[in-house]
Amino acid sequence: MLLKAKAKISHNKVTFIQGNLNERWQVSDNYFNLITCNLTLEHIQNLDAIFKQATQKLKKDGLFFICELHPFKQYTGSKARFETENGTQELEVYTHHITEYIYFAKKYNLQLINNLNEWFDSKAKNEIPRLISFVFKKSV
Secondary structure, three states: OHHHHHHHOOOOOOOOOOOOOOOOOOOOOOOEEEEEEEOOHHHOOOHHHHHHHHHHHEEEEEEEEEEEEOHHHHHOOOOOEEEEOOEEEEOOOOOOOHHHHHHHHHHOOEEEOOOOEEEOOOOOOOOOOOEEEEEEEEOO
16 A cells, blocks of 8 residues: 555655554654544554554644544444455454544544544435544644
8 A cells, every 4th residue: 555655646745654553653753744544543452552652753733634434334343354366354443432532632632623524425414424534633
């Protein structure tokens, strides 16, 4: 996926780094203006460590954008999977409730700067939302 991202974006202010989010992030503190997590945190058991690292690595006024599979979708049994030549492969996932995201953001003094957003597969909003997103800001 990094190769695909690099092929789409080539700018001297954009850096792609491969790493393990469960380990210490190998960049200096106060390094990033923006950290994004897209469909990754459902595979991380310990959100506390992620929010702690994100807070340390963000510059003042830096943004932490999160977009994940909506927990309501997970309650119905939906989870990440992909097709292989041997059939469907399901990945290990963890359900993180909306309150967890808010709790850890608050714990590390990250402010929600927009309303949380819910994304639906269709225009009809009487279904379970597919994704949920947040934008948090480091203000101290």
